[in-house]
Amino acid sequence: MSQDENKKILIIEDEKELAFSLAELLRSKGYKTFVAHDGLYGTSQARNEKVDLVLLDIGLPAGGGLFVLENLKRSVLTSHIPILVLTAQHGENLKSNVFKLGAQAFFSKPFNPDELLESIKKFIN
């Protein structure tokens, strides 16, 4: 049994097809997945489900990704959760802002799934 098995990953992504495909990929690797399509629900899921890692989109309805990232990193309950940012937004300042707010990794869409899986493995443990 893999040591990552049963680790919980929350996908906060408004593009439903992408969230579904990602969840399928992660489940095939033995992770438990939760999906939220907006910032507000994503923040509450991160708190309630005690997840081990968050994949966070930036362009989100009901609280943009940066706001969610800031909230999760500020809260005592969720500040320890590694957050990997996935975004289609283009901007050199965005990357540095995301790291300043405490994210562990930054992926530009479309990302290489192998690199994402490697990064998840690195930060989830």
Added chain:
Amino acid sequence: MENKNIDKSLFNLMTQELKENPHRKFHTAFALMSIIPFLVFLYLLVGRLFTIDILSGNIGFIVAIAAFISVCGFCIGYSIINRILNKVIFYAAKAKHSDQLKSTFVANVSHELKNPLSVIEVNVYNLIKGLAGKVTENQKRVLDLCRGVVNRMVNLINSLLDLHKIEAGMLDGKRELCNFSQILDEQVKEFNALFNKKHIKLKREVSSTDLALWGDREKIGRIINNLLGNAAKYTPDGGAVNLRVRPDKNLLRIECANNGPSIPPEKIAKIFDKFERASLEEGAGLGLAITKDIVEFHKGKIWVEDWAGKGSKFIVLLPRDLRRSQR
């Protein structure tokens, strides 16, 4: 009415942009200009060259007419210059506004294109990994092809975004002290798999360990990435790519040579133009145009030479201390 509102909002936009009210500046300048004839008049009065008696004399009527014409000229001149100023402000604001709209449009379009591409990428990956059933070698090859096309589309979108930024004069970058050796290592590592696949021999010659330079790390990486990408594209299977870095006190000279087809002399002058390609290889012909813009952003130079009759050699000169160099 609507037009007036638009004019007003554009005017506000422009004054915000200038961080001052151009009308106030104009009035101040006009008032200062008006002081000059007043001072001349005062001088004549004090020097008794002009007295009130003149007005009751023979030339009084002419002086009065002249004064009237001067006041009218002053008012008409003021009105004309003010109208021209308003037009200039309006068109400048309109151009700025349309640039902003274009930027927003380009950013939104690229965002909307990248999301579905991510869905394709992850799903094709899932298929290759057998998440939807066993995949034969032939099917895998087709799926790999799809992933390659997705990558090409992403590169194209990114290039168009960069190009738009450059054309809109919005290319910005950091000025940080970069370790060029590290940038080189990262970029070469990225291309290793592709070079191995094509059996291309990459020779690296770096004549010094001190390769520090000021610039934007990400953008300098992009220069090397584009040069190596170009070499990988045009070098035939089993070919050779030579990457040489020669630093001196003020400049870093980077040479990237490949034994792909030589660039015809008539194409050399145009090779750094947008949408220009040396041959019919895949690509949009934006890579070298963007590379040139980034090099020039760093106040450097780029050109291409024939590589001893066996291919082409791209040469980049980058100032090591961007803070001191003059364009």
